[in-house]
Amino acid sequence: MFSTGQLYFAIFFVIVFIIAMIFVYKKDLKEMKNQYNKTYLILIGFLSFIALLFVIKIFIKD
Template identity: 65%
Template sequence: MFTTGQLIFAGFFVVVFIIAMVYVYRKDLGLHKMHYKGSYKILLGFLAFIALLVIIKIYLKE
């Protein structure tokens, strides 16, 4: 389905992309800690909302 060159390019791209993301994240780690304090609460609320929607869907399906 894919040529060897395309697979090599995809693998190289993924590796370089992951390395770049780790580098940028570590570079901005101090800013993240300062500006995004407590953002995990938003994530937990969002996940709870999605879980509630799934529960309501299952309940109404029966």
Template identity: 60%
Template sequence: MFSTGQWIFAALFLVTFIIIMIFSYRKDILIHQKFYKGTYKVLIAFLLFIALLFVIKVFFKR
């Protein structure tokens, strides 16, 4: 399905992408702490909403 070269390229791309993301995040960590306080609350609310949709789906499927 995929050639050896494609697998090597995918692995190198993934490693490079992760390294660049780590450096970018470390560079901007002070900005994130200043401007994005409380964003975890939005994440929790989103996950609760998805869980609620799942519960409603299971409840009405019966």
């Protein structure tokens, strides 16, 4: 289905892409810790909002 050259290119591309992503992640890790230090509060708020919607739905249904 694919030629040998295409397979080599795909393998090479995937390996280089993964290495680049690891390098960029390690470089930005220090900044991410400072900028996203309380994201769990957003998750808790979002889940609370969804739970509130379900509670309202139950009360309106009856």
